[in-house]
Ligand SMILES: Nc1ncnc2c1ncn2[C@@H]1O[C@H](COP(=O)(O)OP(=O)(O)OP(=O)(O)O)[C@@H](O)[C@H]1O
């Protein structure tokens with residue numbers, strides 16, 4: 001019954017790009033959570049403070065379960081709240097990580113307001129999506145992939161490895177230590 005690979009991570013790390021390529025190259029059925037939420041009317045409004053959509057979680061969970069039961073196919077489910085996927089379907093969760101400095105540039109490039117850039121970069125530094133994935137699916141089902149410095153082809157290869165169970169176990173990526181070592185932590189703590 002476990003027919004889903006979850007790809008999660010902070011907004012901007014490259015989830016959708018990678019998931020589309022894996023679906024195309026390896027024949028997965030793809031569920032993009034943001035698109036599904038829109039399609040099924042599971043957007044419960046807009047949070048004015050963070051400028052992000054509010055998800056009707058119960059409704060979206062039902063729709064994910066319905067989609068995953070609908071076909072005897074293997075699925076990739078991608079989105080930054082991947083922990084919403086009912087765990088009984090989840091074979092593996094892959095958390096894509098990205099150096100906070102690169103993530104910040106990408107999010108600025110998207111035209112996000114400063115507050116939204118800061119919020120997401122801090123979430124990346126604090127392992128927010130990783131923690132959610134481990135809580136939802138258990139440590140043994142979760143692997144990290146560090147996308148820093150990888151082009152799409154290399155990143156797809158690493159995610160494929162992680163799907164097969166080879167890769168970085170939870171806790172391997174540690175931005176706090178790395179930024180500290182490089183004298184770059186303080187600029188993120190405003
Ligand atoms: N390996 C990569 N190297 C360079 N740029 C990349 C790479 N992967 C993705 N990008 C670029 O980064 C941006 C964000 O990618 P993408 O939309 O896939 O992220 P996401 O994790 O799905 O974000 P969101 O959670 O907001 O949907 C895009 O402009 C994409 O082209």
Ligand SMILES: [Mg+2]
Pocket residue numbers: 015016017
């Ligand atoms: Mg996306």
